[in-house]
Amino acid sequence: xxxxxxxxxxxxxxxxxxxxxxxxxxxxxxxxxxxxxxxAPDAEPxxxxxxxxxxxxxxxxxxxxGTMGLLRGRAFEKAGVHVSVVHGxxxxxxxxxxxxxxxxxxxxxxxxxVICHPWNPHAPTAHMNTRFVSTSKTWFGxxxxxxxxxxxxxxxxxxxxxxxxxxYEACCARHPGVADHAxxxxxxxxxFRLAHRDEPRGIGGIFYDELNSAGDPAMSGFDADFAFxxxxxxxxxxxxxAIMREHLAKPWGPAExxxxxxxxxxxxxFNLLYDRGTLFGLKTGGNVASILSSMPPTxxxx
Numbered sequence: 001x002x003x004x005x006x007x008x009x010x011x012x013x014x015x016x017x018x019x020x021x022x023x024x025x026x027x028x029x030x031x032x033x034x035x036x037x038x039x040a041p042d043a044e045p046x047x048x049x050x051x052x053x054x055x056x057x058x059x060x061x062x063x064x065x066g067t068m069g070l071l072r073g074r075a076f077e078k079a080g081v082h083v084s085v086v087h088g089x090x091x092x093x094x095x096x097x098x099x100x101x102x103x104x105x106x107x108x109x110x111x112x113x114v115i116c117h118p119w120n121p122h123a124p125t126a127h128m129n130t131r132f133v134s135t136s137k138t139w140f141g142x143x144x145x146x147x148x149x150x151x152x153x154x155x156x157x158x159x160x161x162x163x164x165x166x167x168y169e170a171c172c173a174r175h176p177g178v179a180d181h182a183x184x185x186x187x188x189x190x191x192f193r194l195a196h197r198d199e200p201r202g203i204g205g206i207f208y209d210e211l212n213s214a215g216d217p218a219m220s221g222f223d224a225d226f227a228f229x230x231x232x233x234x235x236x237x238x239x240x241x242a243i244m245r246e247h248l249a250k251p252w253g254p255a256e257x258x259x260x261x262x263x264x265x266x267x268x269x270f271n272l273l274y275d276r277g278t279l280f281g282l283k284t285g286g287n288v289a290s291i292l293s294s295m296p297p298t299x300x301x302x
Contacts, residue, residue: 005134008222009108012132013085015226016112019233020083023114024048024069026241027079034075034248037119039257046073048081053287055086063088068290075248078117078297082290085110090135094283099210100137107284108134111142112233113277115294116240121260123247124148124160124202125267127294128236129277130229138219140229141209143184144168144236145192146243147202149263150256154203160243161203167239168206168232175228178213178221181206194270201270206232209276261300268299 031045048069055063066084087108090098095105111131118125130142146164148154155161165185172181188207193200211229214221271278271294281291 005138008138008219008226009110009132009134012226013110015230015233016083016110016130019112019230019237020067020069020081023081023112023237026237027071027076027081027116030075030241030244030248031071031073033245034073034119036074037077038252039119040074043074046071046076046079048079053290055088055285055287057088057285058091059089061088063285066287066290068287068293070293072297075118075120075244076116077119078115078293080113080115080290080293082113082293083111084286084290086284086286088284091283098133098135099139100135104136106135109280109284113294114236116244117264117296118244118247120247120250121149121252121256122153122250123244124153125264125296126236126240126243128233128240130232132226132229137217138212138222139209140211140225142229142232143188143205143207144232144240145188145202145205145207146240147263147267149260151259156203158203160246163243164203164205164239167235171228171231171235172206174231175224178211178224178228179208184208191274192270194266194274196269196273197266199266201266258300261296261298262302264296264299265301268295271295 028047036043048071051068054065057063064086069081071079090101090105090107095101113129116126125147128144132140169181172179184206188204191207211225212219213225278291
């Protein structure tokens with residue numbers, strides 16, 4: 001069982017790293033295609049800066065680490081593509097919240113996280129992450145979601161929303177017995193909601209967690225669950241750059257910029273108040289700069 005689990009850990013970590021490389025290349029191609037934004041007319045096409053980091057456990061022992069990738073350029077005011085492979089021991093408090101960790105707080109987790117904040121207010125902010133977690137149980141989690149920033153784009157019948165939802169519906173359809181699009185879409189709508197404002201963060205996408213489709217400790221459904229999780233990442237890679245290209249050359253002015261910055265404030269509120277990934281990273285001694293890099297670079301509250 002341990003040899004099998006070790007092989008699974010190696011396979012998932014390798015996938016997240018390879019997906020990172022392809023996402024970096026795709027977003028940099030958008031940088032090459034984009035005109036300079038009005039607010040940064042001298043901006044050059046951006047390139048990712050990759051910064052490795054190491055995690056130290058509470059007892060001072062090595063606990064893995066990762067690579068933070070950040071870009072600032074013409075298409076994106078800020079974009080992040082991060083990978084991590086961390087291990088250690090949950091705190092007693094946090095272990096109670098994690099499946100399989102209350103009796104044994106030892107954990108291992110690998111994942112990728114992507115956040116894109118475009119310059120152009122017509123272009124939606126996008127987020128995607130997938131992960132593999134092992135305690136005394138093992139499971140996958142993740143998803144992708146879209147956040148249009150202008151009021152007239154925050155509709156389910158908007159072309160961007162239709163394209164994004166169609167891409168993930170097709171993704172789920174390719175994995176019967178593992179993925180349920182209706183359930184994962186509803187889960188996303190429920191999760192990415194600002195309860196204190198009684199409003200959604202964006203137009204949704206899919207969200208899933210604790211995915212062990214066979215429902216057993218040995219995770220006999222690993223291959224199928226991993227295939228779906230890979231497809232979640234590939235679907236984002238296929239769908240989001242295509243959506244971005246529709247907006248690269250669209251003009252905007254002060255009114256659109258103001259609306260964008262205000263809506264970005266909602267994004268900050270969600271990440272600080274509700275986001276599980278933010279909490280997991282901070283509670284497990286992750287890289288703070290990487291964890292909080294999901295925050296928009298410029299924001300406004302009216």
